[in-house]
Amino acid sequence: MKVEYNERVSLGQIDIRTDMVEKEVTILHLTDSHLLEVDDREEELDFLYAIQRKWKDIENVEAMSSRLHFNNLLQLGHEKEVGCTVMTGDVVDFPSLANLDFVKKSLQSLASPYLYTLGNHDWYYPYMEWNDSTRKDYYPRFFDFTYGNPAYQMVNVNGIKLIAIDNSNYQISEEQLHFFQEQLQDGLPCLLFMHIPLYIPSLATEVVQTWKAPIMMAAPGWDVKTQQLWKVRDADPSTIQFYHLVTGKEHDQLLGIFCGHVHFPHQDPFRPNRYQFITTPCFRGGYRIIRILPW
Numbered sequence: 001m002k003v004e005y006n007e008r009v010s011l012g013q014i015d016i017r018t019d020m021v022e023k024e025v026t027i028l029h030l031t032d033s034h035l036l037e038v039d040d041r042e043e044e045l046d047f048l049y050a051i052q053r054k055w056k057d058i059e060n061v062e063a064m065s066s067r068l069h070f071n072n073l074l075q076l077g078h079e080k081e082v083g084c085t086v087m088t089g090d091v092v093d094f095p096s097l098a099n100l101d102f103v104k105k106s107l108q109s110l111a112s113p114y115l116y117t118l119g120n121h122d123w124y125y126p127y128m129e130w131n132d133s134t135r136k137d138y139y140p141r142f143f144d145f146t147y148g149n150p151a152y153q154m155v156n157v158n159g160i161k162l163i164a165i166d167n168s169n170y171q172i173s174e175e176q177l178h179f180f181q182e183q184l185q186d187g188l189p190c191l192l193f194m195h196i197p198l199y200i201p202s203l204a205t206e207v208v209q210t211w212k213a214p215i216m217m218a219a220p221g222w223d224v225k226t227q228q229l230w231k232v233r234d235a236d237p238s239t240i241q242f243y244h245l246v247t248g249k250e251h252d253q254l255l256g257i258f259c260g261h262v263h264f265p266h267q268d269p270f271r272p273n274r275y276q277f278i279t280t281p282c283f284r285g286g287y288r289i290i291r292i293l294p295w
């Protein structure tokens with residue numbers, strides 16, 4: 001099987017050329033817009049205003065700028081006639097009703113399908129406990145964007161499978177693993193989209209420098225205190241199995257992994273000649289155009 005990557009940085013674009021496809025497919029990857037819309041339907045309004053101020057002070061990001069970036073990039077996808085728009089989490093900074101209304105309205109304007117997988121922010125108000133139970137409680141708010149299943153989805157665009165899996169708790173469940181294994185059965189070319197990047201040694205240095213913690217999936221090197229602070233448990237057996245499945249030699253057809261979470265762009269091989277791409281956050285105007293091209 002032939003696969004060749006050509007990153008065109010100035011265009012925010014990655015071209016993946018392969019003999020596995022016959023038709024060109026273009027995809028827009030967006031991540032980490034951290035939308036900050038609030039209104040008086042929220043119980044803890046002052047708390048949410050304080051979060052808005054924090055974003056302004058630390059990142060110079062305002063609700064309006066996040067909103068503009070998000071809609072401008074959807075428009076860019078429209079102009080480029082993308083076959084799918086894929087959002088890999090932290091689309092909203094918290095699941096406020098105003099945020100979800102905004103996302104719903106924006107996505108309604110799309111002319112092609114989209115995928116939305118969740119990040120560690122989407123389902124969580126910062127005054128709550130960050131845990132699997134909170135995620136479960138808030139999943140229903142995302143049913144409209146996820147074909148009724150925020151845990152995993154797949155869309156097939158011209159014979160290329162785009163697979164989205166919610167790993168926002170740093171884990172892959174048994175059910176998600178089973179779903180992914182099933183998706184690989186037919187051997188069709190596929191791309192995997194998740195919020196949290198897979199641990200790759202060449203990525204770890206910059207992640208730890210930036211975040212003072214190895215905030216990647218299945219990462220070694222946590223110290224106990226930092227791990228408790230981030231509420232990240234050791235990788236579950238199903239997460240480890242998923243990690244081996246993805247990084248092993250068996251499934252050539254996985255052409256790329258696309259993530260966000262760490263808020264800087266990067267690309268690293270997760271196995272020989274297969275790359276994981278982290279995209280610049282949308283709140284800074286970042287995006288990635290993915291073109292899959294016939295050989």
Ligand SMILES: [Fe+2]
Nearest residue numbers: 032090119261
């Ligand atoms: Fe984020």
